[in-house]
Structure formats: C-alpha cells, structure tokens
Amino acid sequence: xNLKEKGKILWKFHLNLSFKVSSNFKMFIGVSGYNHExxxxxxxxxxxxxxxxxxxxxxxxxGDKSFPRRxxxxxxxxxxxxxKDIERVAFYERPLSAFLHIVKEASLNMxxxxxxxxxQFRNFNRSSVSCYLDFAKEFKGLETKLxxxxxxxxxxxxxxxxxxxxxxxxxxxxxxxxxxxxxSISQIVNPSEINELWxxxxxxxxxxxxxxxxxxxxxxxxxxxxxVMGLASFGDSKSKSAKLVRGLMDWDSTSNKIIxxxxxxxxxxxxxxxxxxxxxxLLGPARNPFVQLIPGESDFQxxxxxxxxxxxxxxxxxxxxxxxxxxxTRSRRFLFSGGVSMNSASIDSLAxxxxxxxxxxxxxxxxxxxxxxxxxYSYIKSNSYIDLKISKPSLFPSLKEIRNDxxxxxxxxxxxxxxxxxxxxxxxxKAAELISAGxxxxxxxxxxxxxxxxxxxxxxxxxxxxxxxxxxxxTVIKNRSPFRPTAPAMRYKIAKKYYxxxxxxxxxxQSMSATCQCLKDNVSLKFPTTxxxxxxxxxxxxxxxSLDKLLSILEPMGVEILAxxxxxxxxxxxxxxxxxxxxxxxxxxxxYLLTDLGxxxxxx
Amino acid sequence: MKNIQSELPIFYxxxxxxxxxxxxxxxxxxxxxxxxxxxxxFMHAKDExxxxxxxxxxxxxxxxxxxxxxxxxxxxxxxxxxxxxYISNKGFLIDTMKLKDFIAFVYTNELLAKSSxxxxxxxxxxxxxxxxxxxxxxxxxxxxxxxxxxxFLKNYPALQPWQLVMYRFRETLxxxxxxxxxxxxKFLDKILTPLYxxxxxxxxxxxRKLNLNEFKREGKNLMEISSKSIL
Ligand SMILES: [Fe+2]
Ligand SMILES: [Fe+2]
Ligand SMILES: [Fe+2]
Numbered sequence: 095x096n097l098k099e100k101g102k103i104l105w106k107f108h109l110n111l112s113f114k115v116s117s118n119f120k121m122f123i124g125v126s127g128y129n130h131e132x133x134x135x136x137x138x139x140x141x142x143x144x145x146x147x148x149x150x151x152x153x154x155x156x157g158d159k160s161f162p163r164r165x166x167x168x169x170x171x172x173x174x175x176x177x178k179d180i181e182r183v184a185f186y187e188r189p190l191s192a193f194l195h196i197v198k199e200a201s202l203n204m205x206x207x208x209x210x211x212x213x214q215f216r217n218f219n220r221s222s223v224s225c226y227l228d229f230a231k232e233f234k235g236l237e238t239k240l241x242x243x244x245x246x247x248x249x250x251x252x253x254x255x256x257x258x259x260x261x262x263x264x265x266x267x268x269x270x271x272x273x274x275x276x277x278s279i280s281q282i283v284n285p286s287e288i289n290e291l292w293x294x295x296x297x298x299x300x301x302x303x304x305x306x307x308x309x310x311x312x313x314x315x316x317x318x319x320x321x322v323m324g325l326a327s328f329g330d331s332k333s334k335s336a337k338l339v340r341g342l343m344d345w346d347s348t349s350n351k352i353i354x355x356x357x358x359x360x361x362x363x364x365x366x367x368x369x370x371x372x373x374x375x376l377l378g379p380a381r382n383p384f385v386q387l388i389p390g391e392s393d394f395q396x397x398x399x400x401x402x403x404x405x406x407x408x409x410x411x412x413x414x415x416x417x418x419x420x421x422x423t424r425s426r427r428f429l430f431s432g433g434v435s436m437n438s439a440s441i442d443s444l445a446x447x448x449x450x451x452x453x454x455x456x457x458x459x460x461x462x463x464x465x466x467x468x469x470x471y472s473y474i475k476s477n478s479y480i481d482l483k484i485s486k487p488s489l490f491p492s493l494k495e496i497r498n499d500x501x502x503x504x505x506x507x508x509x510x511x512x513x514x515x516x517x518x519x520x521x522x523x524k525a526a527e528l529i530s531a532g533x534x535x536x537x538x539x540x541x542x543x544x545x546x547x548x549x550x551x552x553x554x555x556x557x558x559x560x561x562x563x564x565x566x567x568x569t570v571i572k573n574r575s576p577f578r579p580t581a582p583a584m585r586y587k588i589a590k591k592y593y594x595x596x597x598x599x600x601x602x603x604q605s606m607s608a609t610c611q612c613l614k615d616n617v618s619l620k621f622p623t624t625x626x627x628x629x630x631x632x633x634x635x636x637x638x639x640s641l642d643k644l645l646s647i648l649e650p651m652g653v654e655i656l657a658x659x660x661x662x663x664x665x666x667x668x669x670x671x672x673x674x675x676x677x678x679x680x681x682x683x684x685x686y687l688l689t690d691l692g693x694x695x696x697x698x
Numbered sequence: 699m700k701n702i703q704s705e706l707p708i709f710y711x712x713x714x715x716x717x718x719x720x721x722x723x724x725x726x727x728x729x730x731x732x733x734x735x736x737x738x739x740f741m742h743a744k745d746e747x748x749x750x751x752x753x754x755x756x757x758x759x760x761x762x763x764x765x766x767x768x769x770x771x772x773x774x775x776x777x778x779x780x781x782x783x784y785i786s787n788k789g790f791l792i793d794t795m796k797l798k799d800f801i802a803f804v805y806t807n808e809l810l811a812k813s814s815x816x817x818x819x820x821x822x823x824x825x826x827x828x829x830x831x832x833x834x835x836x837x838x839x840x841x842x843x844x845x846x847x848x849x850f851l852k853n854y855p856a857l858q859p860w861q862l863v864m865y866r867f868r869e870t871l872x873x874x875x876x877x878x879x880x881x882x883x884k885f886l887d888k889i890l891t892p893l894y895x896x897x898x899x900x901x902x903x904x905x906r907k908l909n910l911n912e913f914k915r916e917g918k919n920l921m922e923i924s925s926k927s928i929l
Binding site for chain 2: 153154155156157158159160161163164184188189190191194198201202204205207209211212216223226241242244246247250274280285286287288289290291292314317366379380382383384385471501502506509510663665671673676680681
C-alpha cells in the first residue's frame with residue numbers, strides 16, 4: 095500500500111470517527127444510589143431512554159446501593175461513549191439536604207440517637223454527599239457535568255416518561271424518605287413546570303412505617319415488603335392486632351397531614367432498630383427472622399393480622415393522599431411512584447376512587463427507577479421547552495449483551511446442557527409443548543426488564559392453571575414463602591374473561607403493578623395463581639413481547655395463562671444475562687431454558 | 699444456648715465468605731476471554747454457591763435457637779457483602795487484579811479456606827451430618843486449589859512451584875495482617891467510641907439549631923430550583 099492510499103484510509107477513518115462522535119454527542123446520564131438500590135440510565139438527545147442498568151444486575155448483590163460504577167461503565171462501554179460525549183449527568187437527589195434532615199431529626203432526640211449521629215458523621219464519605227468525589231475518582235471529567243435533581247422530582251419525572259401525555263397531570267410520590275420529605279403531591283403543568291403543592295415531612299413516613307412492620311415481622315427491609323403484602327391476605331381486618339396497627343398512623347383532615355405516633359418507632363433514631371420495645375408491648379414479641387412462617391402454624395395468624403393492619407392503614411392513607419391531591423389540583427389523571435407505589439395490593443382500591451381517570455405507575459417505581467427520571471431531568475434542563483420530546487420508555491430498556499453470549503457460554507452449554515431446538519420458532523414451539531405438558535421453563539430472551547418484576551424475558555414460566563406445575567415452580571425450584579402468590583400472565587382478551595379489570599390502571603397490568611379481583615363466582619377463583627383473598631397480581635402481556643409470542647402458540651394448545659416468576663434463586667437479584675440464567679438452572683431443579691440461542695435442556 | 703450464640707458469628711462470616719467467592723467466580727466467568735476458562739469459573743462458582751447455601755442453612759438452624767436480639771444481629775442482607783469488605787467496593791478481583799495474581803490468589807485462598815474449615819469441623823464434630831457436609835466442602839476447596847495450581851503451572855511455566863509457595867506465604871501473611879488490622883481497628887473503635895459520641899453530641903447540639911425551612915418547596919416550581927445546589 096502506498097502512502098497516498100494509507101493517507102486516504104486514515105482520512106476515511108477520521109471521518110468515520112468524527113461522524114460517530116458528533117452523532118453520539120449530547121447524551122444524558124441519570125444516577126441513583128447510596129440510600130436504596132443504585133442504577134444508571136442513558137437518555138439521548140431525542141429524549142429516548144436508550145439504556146438502563148441496575149447495579150445489582152451486574153454486581154449480583156441484591157439491593158446493591160453502592161455508587162453504580164459498574165452500571166455507568168456498562169452504559170458508556172455498551173453504547174460506545176466517552177466522557178466527552180456526555181452532556182450532563184444528574185444525580186437523583188440533593189445529597190446535603192438528605193444528610194441534614196436525618197441529622198437534624200436525630201439531634202432532637204439525643205442521647206437516644208447518639209449512635210445514629212455517630213454513624214452519620216463517620217460514614218459521611220459513604221453517603222450520597224460524596225457522589226461528586228466518587229464521580230471524580232471513577233469517571234474523571236464526569237464530575238464537572240454533575241447536576242442535582244430533587245428526590246421526589248426524579249420519581250415524578252420517571253413516572254412522567256411512562257405517561258402518554260406529558261402535560262396537566264398530578265404526581266403523587268410516597269416513599270420511605272427522599273431528600274426532604276416522605277410523600278409529596280406535585281402539579282405537572284408540563285415537563286418544565288412542576289409545582290410542588292403538598293409534602294409530608296420526615297420522619298412521619300408511610301414507607302418507613304411499612305418497612306418497620308416488615309422488620310418486626312422478621313423480614314428484611316427493602317426486600318420483605320412483598321411478603322407482608324402477601325401475608326396480609328390471610329389476616330382479618332377486624333382482629334385486635336390489625337386494629338392496633340391500623341391506629342399507629344392517621345390522616346388529620348383539618349390540617350391535611352399524616353400523623354404518626356413516633357414513640358413506637360426508632361427508624362429515625364437508630365441504625366439497627368426500626369421499631370422499639372413499645373411496639374412489642376403493643377403487638378407482642380417481634381418475630382425471629384430465622385423461623386419460617388407457615389400458614390396454620392402457631393403465631394401465623396397474629397403475624398397475618400398485623401400485616402393486614404399495615405395493609406389497611408396503607409390503603410386508607412393512600413386514599414386520603416389521592417383525595418387531597420385531587421382537591422388541590424382538580425386533576426383526574428395521576429402518576430404514582432416511590433417505594434410505596436410498589437404496594438400492588440392497594441392500587442385496585444385507588445382506581446375505584448370516583449375522581450380517578452388514570453393512574454400511571456412506572457415499572458420501576460422505587461429509587462433504582464429514579465435514575466431514569468434523573469436522566470430526563472438533565473435532558474429537560476439542557477433543552478428549551480419547544481424542543482422537548484420525551485419518548486415513553488420500553489418495558490425492556492437494557493441493551494442486549496454486546497459481548498457474544500454464544501462465544502462465552504459455548505463450553506458451559508456444551509458440557510452442561512443439550513440444545514433441543516436451535517431455530518427460534520422451533521424453540522418456542524417446543525417450549526410451549528413442554529409447558530402444556532406441565533413442565534417449568536426459564537427464559538433468557540432479548541433485553542432484560544427494568545425491574546423489579548420479571549415480565550417474561552427473565553422469567554420462570556409454567557401453565558398457570560396447572561396446580562402441580564405452579565406448586566413445583568414455587569417450592570421445588572424457587573423455595574418461595576408459602577403465603578406469597580405467583581403472578582398469572584395472559585393476553586388482554588383472556589384477562590377479561592376472568593378478572594375485574596379497571597381501565598383506569600390498564601398500564602399497571604402490563605408491568606404487574608396492580609392486583610385485581612377475580613370476577614364473582616368465576617372459575618379463576620380456583621386457579622393456583624389466585625391468592626386466598628380472591629385477588630391476583632396479573633400481567634397483561636405487551637403486544638409482540640416474548641410472552642405474547644409464547645401465548646400465541648400456547649392458546650391453541652389450551653394454555654391461556656402462564657404462571658410467571660422471576661428467574662432467580664431466592665435472595666439473589668433476577669437474572670441479567672445468559673450466564674446468570676444458566677447458573678439458576680445449574681443450582682436448582684430447573685431443567686429447561688428458552689434462550690436466544692435456542693431451547694436448552696440441562697443434562698442430569 | 700451460650701455455645702450456639704458463640705457459634706453464630708463463625709457461620710455468619712463463613713457464609714459471607716463463601717457467597718463472596720461465588721460472586722467472584724461468576725464475575726471471572728463473565729470477564730474471561732476463553733470459553734474453556736468460562737466453564738471452569740462457572741463450575742467453581744456453582745460449588746461456591748452450594749457452600750454458601752450450606753453455611754446459611756447451618757446459620758439459620760442456630761438462629762432459631764437464640765434470643766431475638768441475637769437473631770436479628772446475625773440476619774444476612776446481601777449489601778453487607780460490601781459493607782463488611784467481602785466484596786471490594788473497588789470491584790471484583792478479576793477486574794482489579796492482573797490475571798496471574800488472580801489465579802495465584804485463588805490458589806492460595808482455596809487452601810486457606812480449607813484450613814479454616816478444619817476449625818469449624820472440630821466445632822461441629824466430624825461424624826455429625828454437618829460435619830460430613832463440611833468435609834465434602836473441604837474436598838471441593840482442595841479440588842479448586844488443585845485446578846488453580848494446574849492452570850498456573852501450565853500458563854506460567856517459567857514460574858516454579860516454590861514461587862507458588864511464596865505466593866501462599868505472602869497471602870497468608872496478608873491474611874494475618876488483615877486479621878490483625880481488623881483487631882486493631884476494633885480496639886481503636888472501642889477507645890474512640892466515647893470520643894465519637896462526644897463529638898456527635900456537640901455536632902448534634904449544633905444541628906438542633908439548623909433551620910431546614912429553607913428546604914421547603916411548597917408552591918415552588920421544582921424545575922426552576924438551581925440544578926447545581928446540593929441543598
Ligand atoms: Fe425514593
Ligand atoms: Fe468454598
Ligand atoms: Fe473454593
């Protein structure tokens with residue numbers, strides 16, 4: 095090759111390079127972390143969420159809340175970005191505000207709170223206050239692009255992105271604690287004008303109350319709340335325990351405030367105890383976390399009644415907050431986010447409030463999802479109002495693995511699995527046949543879910559009407575608590591036959607965010623996916639999704655409903671990539687895995 | 699009861715260590731360059747997950763028998779893997795170490811793990827059910843150690859077995875150092891706690907006077923509040 099040719103090639107290369115960089119330029123990153131699960135999201139210059147990772151998906155540590163180093167790295171690497179391609183990075187809360195509110199509250203309760211204060215001051219460098227330094231250390235240059243959003247604003251923007259209309263809607267946020275408050279109501283005029291109208295100041299907190307009851311019942315905070323919700327269905331609202339719990343908080347209708355008897359709780363005073371002995375005097379001894387809770391055994395009913403009380407109180411307070419929100423905004427359309435909006439058992443009753451036309455809950459309404467709102471915050475802050483176009487994100491936002499799954503897993507599959515069908519259509523057909531024959535199969539297909547719920551791409555599936563298959567999924571493979579129901583997934587026309595659907599929360603059914611009642615005297619009451627109280631946390635599958643495709647093959651075989659659970663061993667995060675899926679298969683009795691490489695069967 | 703209480707931390711810490719090894723091996727599986735190594739790390743991770751499961755089971759069998767306060771103290775939550783330093787907050791070893799050092803690390807640590815299990819075996823008795831499980835875990839660790847050794851010698855033939863012994867020596871020293879450091883830290887903590895509390899008391903008294911009303915946003919457009927402010 096002569097010099098001239100070499101020069102030409104170099105020039106072409108340079109052109110390519112400059113084209114690439116300029117086309118990528120103006121990317122926006124949103125980051126959440128330190129207090130709850132951390133995550134990072136990437137939004138492009140057209141307002142499209144193009145990639146998203148939870149740190150726990152990559153570290154494999156459930157509830158990982160450390161600075162999301164892996165998630166940010168992966169965003170940059172998978173999308174071929176350099177620091178200079180990023181216009182702005184938004185952190186999901188105001189770190190000093192979060193820090194000071196906790197310190198101030200604790201300082202009012204010295205000396206009881208001294209250990210919390212010591213902890214706060216000593217771990218200053220591990221709190222979100224150090225996020226600037228962490229950026230500077232891990233991603234040099236990014237710290238200069240750092241901006242901060244309000245915690246509840248990040249929640250609101252996450253929810254707003256999933257709404258079809260981006261104007262004239264009311265946002266309700268209810269969580270444990272953000273950077274100022276624990277619940278808020280905002281009027282969204284448009285993405286550039288979001289007016290906060292009401293807040294519930296720390297430490298009174300519906301989210302932290304629910305977590306304290308979770309802790310009292312022997313489950314882990316931030317993980318066991320689902321179990322409390324499932325347990326509540328076994329409880330009796332009229333029982334003494336339920337009534338006592340129900341009395342721990344209330345709504346004051348003259349001041350429009352949530353009130354709480356804080357003397358039962360320690361979450362604002364201590365790092366290790368969320369409740370204190372006064373709560374035990376009231377409700378009896380807390381439960382040993384190592385003792386399994388089994389329906390019918392001693393103490394089960396007391397625990398279920400306590401859970402019922404917590405659930406009743408949650409529904410009552412949420413109704414009050416939504417009613418107040420309607421009163422002060424006149425809005426009939428609502429966004430609902432924050433950790434408490436994951437309480438899917440309360441959404442059905444909210445939808446029945448007379449003034450509600452629509453409730454939108456984002457698929458990841460907790461703090462991990464806030465990274466998405468923060469990314470949109472930096473996008474909105476960098477664009478003029480007329481240029482704003484926020485696209486509704488996909489339920490499956492993470493980019494597909496760039497690294498060749500096929501190459502990396504070649505030997506693992508060759509050694510430990512056999513490939514039953516390689517062609518995609520054949521693999522789906524064979525998987526459907528196995529499901530209809532009562533087998534449980536796992537899936538690792540295409541892009542992964544936003545989380546926390548598996549919607550079919552990283553799922554464990556079986557025939558949702560087959561009692562034995564559902565039991566096998568729950569006990570043999572997953573080791574789930576016996577009082578937690580499994581979700582049924584189906585297409586819309588099937589759901590209508592069995593369940594009392596509410597159009598106000600249709601979107602919630604797509605992301606498994608709301609439970610619904612079985613129709614009266616309906617056969618669905620007997621389905622193994624129906625909870626003891628006659629409800630089910632249904633999923634209406636999205637058109638053209640993996641589950642939609644599978645169900646289109648299954649329905650003619652007589653299987654209309656799939657039981658759908660996440661593809662993980664209990665205590666682990668849901669599977670993220672193919673290796674994780676293969677590992678779940680190897681560690682459990684699961685034998686079949688439907689993947690992009692075909693249908694695999696574990697060798698015995 | 700007292701006996702069981704003193705055993706809790708042993709099973710608690712060991713379960714942490716085994717789960718952390720599983721995560722390290724899984725990360726190595728995903729981070730490696732060849733399918734063959736990926737398989738090796740995959741199988742190793744699977745073993746470590748199984749070990750962790752066994753120790754968690756032994757932990758909970760003891761957890762049911764102790765006071766509620768103790769049980770709550772030794773309840774496992776995954777993020778403690780990082781807080782307690784079992785997984786570095788800098789990243790997985792495969793990402794932060796040179797491959798050669800990583801293999802050597804596995805080589806020495808498997809052996810160290812095995813010897814620490816000997817102590818637990820003495821505790822539970824070798825002919826009990828738990829003892830049998832622990833013995834089989836020890837066999838696994840020996841096998842892992844052997845595999846790492848084989849790999850090491852094959853891929854770094856210039857290194858002699860005695861050099862591996864050096865690695866082991868170094869790692870043992872570091873391990874001892876870590877323990878000593880940990881003990882010192884705990885000691886220091888004991889001495890300093892009253893001081894910290896005193897300081898927190900003073901700071902707390904100052905914090906009492908903080909006026910956080912400025913943070914109130916009622917009636918404000920949240921999008922117009924300065925995006926540069928951490929307050
Ligand atoms: Fe939050
Ligand atoms: Fe091990
Ligand atoms: Fe090992």
